[in-house]
Every structure is written in C-alpha cells, then in structure tokens.
Amino acid sequence: MDIHLTRFDSKTTVASSKSKPAEKASVTENQARPAGGSAGETSLKLTALTASLETVPPVDDAKVKQVSNALQSGNYQVHVQRLADKILNFESGLP
Numbered sequence: 343m344d345i346h347l348t349r350f351d352s353k354t355t356v357a358s359s360k361s362k363p364a365e366k367a368s369v370t371e372n373q374a375r376p377a378g379g380s381a382g383e384t385s386l387k388l389t390a391l392t393a394s395l396e397t398v399p400p401v402d403d404a405k406v407k408q409v410s411n412a413l414q415s416g417n418y419q420v421h422v423q424r425l426a427d428k429i430l431n432f433e434s435g436l437p
Contacts, residue, residue: 412418 409418
C-alpha cells in the first residue's frame with residue numbers, strides 16, 4: 343500500500359493508493375507519533391541503541407568464510423558436548 347502525504351502539520355492528510363481519490367484519512371499529530379512517546383524520547387532511545395552497538399564486536403570475515411567453506415564442502419563438524427554446554431550456560435542466564 344502506498345501512502346501519499348499531502349501536507350504535514352498537526353492534521354496530516356493521507357491518501358492510500360488503494361482508496362478512491364475522494365477517500366482520504368485525517369491523521370492527527372498523536373496518531374503520527376511513534377508508539378514510544380515523544381520525539382525526544384525516541385531520540386534518547388536511538389542514542390542509547392547507537393552506544394550499545396559500538397560495543398558489539400566486529401564480524402570476523404575470515405572466520406565466516408572458513409565456516410561457510412566447511413559447510414559447503416560438508417566438512418563442518420559440530421562438537422555436540424561443547425554446543426550443549428553453551429546452550430546450558432545461555433539458558434541458565436535467562437530470567
């Protein structure tokens with residue numbers, strides 16, 4: 343569904359491409375605002391998210407290629423006991 347905004351202020355008129363041209367919906371400022379609250383709250387959440395992403399380690403492209411090649415050649419080995427230990431450690435940390 344395409345949405346066409348004809349103006350943007352406290353009362354924005356929106357027309358859907360599936361509706362007839364005469365059928366337009368009026369969207370109030372509160373309806374157009376994200377569910378999280380004010381724009382300031384959204385900005386704070388985005389800032390916090392950006393900061394948390396900076397702590398994520400970078401992708402090891404060499405390791406990805408190594409695992410991908412092993413999967414494609416059928417040589418990838420799953421260490422069952424190691425996998426089970428990691429799953430148990432992860433699950434024990436959940437609430």
